[in-house]
Amino acid sequence: MNRLPIVLAAVAGILAGALGFSLLNQPKPETDAVAVRAIVEQVLAEQPAPEAPQVAALDPTVLNPMIEDYLMSDPKLLQRLSVALEDTLRVEEQERTQVAMAEFRDAIFNAPDQIVIGNPDGDVTLVEFFDYNCGYCRAAVPDLAALIAEDPNLKVILKEFPILSNESIDAARVGVLVSRTDADYWAFHQALFSSRGKVDKAIALQAAAEQGLSQVDLELRMGEENVARTIQGSYEIAQALGITGTPTYIIGNEVIPGAIGADELRSRIANMRACGSTQCS
Structure with a gap:
């Protein structure tokens, strides 16, 4: 610590006091205590600033x-x-x-072009993002079928979310078109997931034909902008919610990644009815 300023300040006080005493005995002083203090303060100002403490470089060793x-x-x-x-x-x-x-609620639950199975007026909604070439989605189809069969008040929304291959995109395009007809989409959906090998355009068109639809007509319409817009809507929701894999479910405000099984889904659906949330306290 640099003590020079403190010492000089003390000297200034002493000099000023002494000079004040001497001024009492001098009729015409040449200076006074204020002047002395000013001189000392000037000396203080001229002193070099104390150097900052040097910090040694940290030695990794x-x-x-x-x-x-x-x-x-x-x-x-x-x-x-x-x-x-x-x-x-x-x-x-x-x-x-x-x-x-909150931002995408309508797009998730109320999109005009969405695929709905089960009870359209159900009191609980289960949303699934899926890819026709997803093995976990294939394994989860029986879970969804069981829930639909046992729960007449369950509404299910299926979101085409083809992320695994170009073949998945082609199949999803056909799926969107099938969902806009009077054909049994749920039967079409199950047929694709029960097919052997990679699900592509040919398999999707064949499954649609089994529902009485024209393969030629569907193939001609696969490239329509409104079909691409429906799939793009799923991509936008997924990006906003951080959904990167399939299957992914949404119940209430919970995003549930992975094929968690019928029992876990059933529990969350029951909680929604009981307390309005997938997790009841």
Whole structure:
């Protein structure tokens, strides 16, 4: 600590006091206490500023062992940090999802071109994003069939979300067209998921033909803009909600990734009826 300013300030006070005393005995002083203090303050101003303390560069050979010793003294520290980070990220993701759900609610649940099976006026809605070439989606079809069969008040919305291949996109285009006819879309849907090998345009057109539709007409209309717009709508919802795989379900305000099974879906549907949320406290 540089003590020079403090010392000079004290000197100024002493000089001013002494000079004040001497002025009492001098009829015509050449200066006074204020002038003395001004002179001292000028001296103070002319003193060089104290140098900032020098900080030595951190030597990794010294710092790294210190960090290691600290972490080793509490081996569970990183685990706690990881859990805290996961919790923070999960909360942030939930907040982003809720904002996106509010923004895209009509597109998710009330799109005019959406595929609806089950009870159109059901009291609970289950939305599924699927790809015809998704093995997990194929395995989950019986779960959905069971829920529809046992629950007459369940509304199911199917979102064509072809993300695995160009063949998936072609099949989805046919699927959109089938859903706009009087044909049994649910039968068409199950037929594609029960077919062998990769689901492509030919398989989709054949399944549509089995429902009494013209393959030629469907193939000619596959490239229509309104068909592409329907699929694009699924992409936009998925991007907003962070959906990257299939199947992905939406019930209420919850986005549920993966084929979680009929029992888990059934539980969430029951909770929606009980408390208006997929998780009841």
